[in-house]
Structure formats: C-alpha cells, structure tokens
Amino acid sequence: MTSHDKLSDEPGRLAALERYDILDTPAEGAFDKITQLVRAVLNVPMSAVSLIDADRQWFKSHPGLEISQTPRDVAFCDHTIRDSGPMIVPDATQDPRFCDNMLVTGDPGVASYAGVPLRTPDGYNIGSLCAIDTRPRAFDPAQIEILQSLAAIIVEQMELRRIAERDFLSGALTRRAFIAEMDKAIALFDRRQRPASLLLLDIDHFKRINDSHGHPVGDRTIQAVAELCTMLKRPSDSLGRIGGEEFALLLPETDEDDALLAAQRFCEAIAKLEIEHETPIHVTASFGVAAIGTGRLHSDGWLGAADAALYEAKRGGRNRVTVAPLPRIRAA
Incomplete structure (x- = not known):
C-alpha cells in the first residue's frame, strides 16, 4: 500500500492510533513542553496535539484551549490528516470550509490555523500538531518547518511511550x-x-x-x-x-x-x-x-x-x- 493509499485507509489509520493507547490519558510534560514551545516561537495563543478518533478530535495537549475534545466533523485537524503536507488557513472567516464552523463563529474564535500531520512510522496520519490564532495571519515557511520538526518529535515521543509501557520481566504493563x-x-x-x-x-x-x-x-x-x-x-x-x-x-x-x-x-x-x-x-x-x-x-x-x-x-x-x-x- 502506497503512502497515498494510506490517506484513505481509515481502518488502518484507526488501528495505528489504537496501538499507541494514548486516547483519554492524562496530560504529560513531554507533550506540553512542545505545545508551549509552539506558542512561544510562532507567537500564537493556542497550540494543540490533536488526535482524530473515529468520531471525535481529542487533545493530548492543548495550552490556551479550554476544551479537551470536539466532534470530528468540526475539527480543522480532520482536514489536515487527509493530506501528506501541512494545512495553512490564513483567515478562517473567509475560508468556505470553515467560515460557518462553530470553532470559528464561537469559542475559541479560531481565525487562523497551521497544522502538520502526525505521521506514524508505518505511514498513517493519526492527528496533527497545530498552531491557532484568534486573528487572521500568515505563517511563513520557516515557522511551518519548525512545526514539522516538532511533529516528528511528538511521534518519536509516542513511540518511546509504547516501549516504556511494558515491564521487561513479566511482560505486564508498567x-x-x-x-x-x-x-x-x-x-x-x-x-x-x-x-x-x-x-x-x-x-x-x-x-x-x-x-x-x-x-x-x-x-x-x-x-x-x-x-x-x-x-x-x-x-x-x-x-x-x-x-x-x-x-x-x-x-x-x-x-x-x-x-x-x-x-x-x-x-x-x-x-x-x-x-x-x-x-x-x-x-x-x-x-x-x-x-x-x-x-x-x-x-x-x-x-x-x-x-x-x-x-x-x-x-x-x-x-x-x-x-x-x-x-x-x-x-x-
């Protein structure tokens, strides 16, 4: 199966997400440090590690956002995972995909968005690392490159998290x-x-x-x-x-x-x-x-x-x- 085929392989994508066993787990410093860094470097009020389940968007880390999950059908991230590259929305109020979205018209008032896919080693996009602003703005190539580098670190952290879950002697969970x-x-x-x-x-x-x-x-x-x-x-x-x-x-x-x-x-x-x-x-x-x-x-x-x-x-x-x-x- 090619990388392009995997973009439409929803059962495979959900299985890849399930292997990490990360949904509904508490906040962890390793992820929060990255989203805080995104906020500081890109000068945005909100950043998130967003994971897309079958019918919802769940945030592993979400500084600046008071919500911990949303329905999948309103998630900007759901659009991000459908492509191999970053998704940039300079002005959500003028974008026909999002202008009527409740996350734009109501809280938290998303006006601009930059997201890059979280791609597993076997090629599935399970979520995104995103930067969110309440004002329309452009994101330059250097900032997107930073997001991509940090997204790769998040996936590495998730892989390390899997390795650390098992006790070496018994095979049971740690x-x-x-x-x-x-x-x-x-x-x-x-x-x-x-x-x-x-x-x-x-x-x-x-x-x-x-x-x-x-x-x-x-x-x-x-x-x-x-x-x-x-x-x-x-x-x-x-x-x-x-x-x-x-x-x-x-x-x-x-x-x-x-x-x-x-x-x-x-x-x-x-x-x-x-x-x-x-x-x-x-x-x-x-x-x-x-x-x-x-x-x-x-x-x-x-x-x-x-x-x-x-x-x-x-x-x-x-x-x-x-x-x-x-x-x-x-x-x-």
Missing part, C-alpha cells in the same frame, strides 16, 4: 502505563457511568522464595504468575505489575460481584500453578477487589481501596479474596 489505563476507565465512568473493577494481587510469602531458592527462581515465579494471569484474563482486561511481586488487573464493564468471581478464579488457578524447579514450587496469592465509584474517581483513591482490601486478605490468612465495599452515600 505501573505508569497501568495507571493510565485506570485513568481512561475513570474518564469513561465520568462520561457514561460504565462499570469497571480493579483487582490487586500479591504473591504470598514471596521473600521466602528469594531467600530459599535465589532471585532467579523468584523471577521465574513472577513470570509464571504473569503468564497465567495473561492466559486467564479477557482481551479487554489489562494486567499491570505494580510492584515487585504485586500485580493489578483492570476489568472493564465488570461490577463488584463479577469482579469477586473473577478474583476467586485467578486465586484458585495460582494455587494450582507449578513453577519449574528441582522440586516444583507452589505459590498462592492474596487479592483485593474494588469496583469504581464514590471515592474512587482518582487512581490514587481507587488503588488505595483495593490495597486496603488486599491488606485485609493478607491479615485474614492469605490465599483469599477480600472486597472493598463502596462507601454509602449519606442522604441529605
């Missing part, structure tokens, strides 16, 4: 990447009240394994537990390594009752696991379960609830599951 998945589940709960549950599991008496058999066997134990959890989880579930011998599972579209059943299934499977050694090693794990809800609309609060339940499971004898009940809402 703590940072897992919390990003939690943040997306929280955002979905805020928008659509979709359920989700969090399982924390800790391998029981793991220090004894390291002390008795050595760290290589401890590493093999971590790998075996991670492989088992990966095999048992659904494709939509996320597995993360939160600490040394502590893992977390994020279960979307799962309420507390179903999460408890899932945790019990994982717990029983781990207890039956055999880790290869001169004499096969058996381990157990303790689980804490917390459904999303009141007091858990931030990753720290949600993790804290599951961790408290995990502590209770440990204190209650290990190799068991404990649920952190949702706080009751007091009547006014």
